[in-house]
Amino acid sequence: MFYIRKLSCNLVNGQDELCFIRIFLLKVLHMLQSLAILSFLFFIATLVAVPMLINRLDSCYFLHLKNSPPAGPLFSETWKNAGKDFFLILLRNVAGFFILFIGLAMLVLPGQGILTILIGLCIMDFPGKKKMILLLVEKRYVQDTLNWIRRKGGCAVFVFE
Numbered sequence: 001m002f003y004i005r006k007l008s009c010n011l012v013n014g015q016d017e018l019c020f021i022r023i024f025l026l027k028v029l030h031m032l033q034s035l036a037i038l039s040f041l042f043f044i045a046t047l048v049a050v051p052m053l054i055n056r057l058d059s060c061y062f063l064h065l066k067n068s069p070p071a072g073p074l075f076s077e078t079w080k081n082a083g084k085d086f087f088l089i090l091l092r093n094v095a096g097f098f099i100l101f102i103g104l105a106m107l108v109l110p111g112q113g114i115l116t117i118l119i120g121l122c123i124m125d126f127p128g129k130k131k132m133i134l135l136l137v138e139k140r141y142v143q144d145t146l147n148w149i150r151r152k153g154g155c156a157v158f159v160f161e
Helices: 016-056 061-067 083-105 113-123 129-137 140-152
Strands: none
Touching: 016 083, 016 113, 016 140, 061 129, 083 113, 113 129, 113 140, 129 140
16 A cells, blocks of 8 residues: 655755645545545445345335326425424435435446445435336346345345336
């Protein structure tokens, strides 16, 4: 592992440009190391959390979602009686957005990007949620992966149709 050495330079004989470049490169190296560590931690976290969350869903979750009536013009059912639960709904949406963002990052980083995006969408509550989830789940490889995780966890496979 690389370590950042001292960031101060002796400014003699007009070497301040080289000093600036050296400091800049050392800071970039430090940032890349931090991102690599963070990426590795998210990768490990999703290897544990994604199967747990998938196994907690009901085996008919996607079938019920497909057959449920469409939400109102603005928001789904959760928002209609939001009064005292507003904070919990907000917290749930923030957590879902964070998981969705991590899933988007995992499309180019190591990890289970599509499944993490799917879980983030399932947690959140927004207009068009049902359509987006069903669009992802209609892909055969997503269905196969979800059911493979369910079988590994000892749960009944999902019913999609």
